Amino acid sequence: MAQVKLGILGAGGIAKVHTAILQQDERVEIIGVADVVAAKAAALAKEIGTAKAVGSLDDLFALGVDAVYVTTPNTLHVQPVLQCLKHNVHVFSEKPMATSLAEAEQIRQAAAASPAIYNLGMNRRFASVYKRVKELLASGEVVPYLAQIKMNRGELLHPAWTSDPQVTGGFLYETPFHLMDLSRYLFGEVRSVLCEARQNLSPSELDTFAITLTFEAGTIATFVTYAHAGWSFPFESLEVYGKYSTIATQELEKVMYAPGLQQAALVHDFFQLPSAEKWGYVEEDRLFIDAIVNGTEPPVTAEDGFRSLRLLEAIYESATTGKKVNLSKTMEGKAAW
Known part of the structure; x- marks a missing residue:
């Protein structure tokens, strides 16, 4: 071979x-x-x-x-x-x-x-906890009415380059971007964005965001991401609420699924898996090489990456203007590109 x-x-x-x-x-x-x-x-x-x-x-x-x-x-x-x-x-x-x-x-x-082939590295899509969440949603077992997403970006200022937009592109382009992309992966395309943001620690940029995402499928999500909590546990979490059901993650270690009233919750614990596998790097690398060798679709295409970046920029737009941003109209306008 x-x-x-x-x-x-x-x-x-x-x-x-x-x-x-x-x-x-x-x-x-x-x-x-x-x-x-x-x-x-x-x-x-x-x-x-x-x-x-x-x-x-x-x-x-x-x-x-x-x-x-x-x-x-x-x-x-x-x-x-x-x-x-x-x-x-x-x-x-x-x-x-x-x-x-x-x-x-x-x-x-x-x-x-x-x-x-072009592929964008979005390892969270292939992380063990989020693969389990995706299975529950894709099967229809849980219809997501509401979600809460949280990311503590604990490294801001340590080292100093992490707060330099000339290196990072901006606060949201670092770790929070993973969960913006993940939200699209789990819940589909975003219809509208509304964001409030503040500058609390960074000398040069907004570093505290409270975001409301409304998805085309009807799911509503709140997403908070900020610099001032450090890597306090859990630095990353997702909660999804369906009909009397809840899915909750703790970092990339554990996912709990409560399927309904008066039913025991099911817990998947991935703590002991090797980090590269648990965090999704092993699978995204394998799928990229598969695409080259077998001619299959890359795991995250340029179109997919573009749409996630459009979401990120819509969040910044809402944060700076104070207005809701409608992504559906924006993407319709780009359709002829």
Whole structure:
């Protein structure tokens, strides 16, 4: 079986998560690691063993890569992705797709025009707890009337770059974006957004958000995300309420399902699973390689990524204008793109 020759662009912490998984896939050979900091590229290449340390994306192309993982900071995703698609090289981009809707549209168009596969890394979709929630909703066992979503973004200011929009794109582009995407994945497209936001800790941006999401299917969700609670437990949670039924998650460790009145709750505890599996990284990497080898659909397409980014920008728009934003009309207006 021919191996997928793979390169890594950006040798930080998330790159190490992916390379540890990909090294276990016999269909993959990691042949290059590129980073602007030569020592970081060299260290990860040595750890992999089969990879050459290089300085740029062009150097990875010169090595003959079939696919590239873009694991650079948020604001540095767009140009490498566009270059990969232009060279017909498959690309897995860590979230977010871009840090503006205009740039996301560039990727959307490039992905549609290229024979190469584009995939956005949204690991929460494949995390054990949320797969269980998805099963309950997709089967119709629970019809979601109301949901509550919470994310403590505990790392703001520590380190300092986490509050620098020039690196992150903005507060919501970091960890909270995962749960915005997850809300669409679980409940469908969002019809409207209303948000109140404040600037409490960050010297440069809004960092406290109270958001109401109304979905096309009728579900209403409240979503709160903020910087000032630290990583207090649970730093991430989801509660879904149906007819006398409740689904509740605690971080990425546990999910409880109460199916009805006077019935025992069912608990799935994933605490002892390896983190890479529990958090969904193993499955999203496998599905990306499946798409390359078997010609199947990538786990998160450019269209999907674009719609989640549109939701994020609608939240910012509502926060700054104080008005409800109707996404249905917005997406209708984009349909001809």
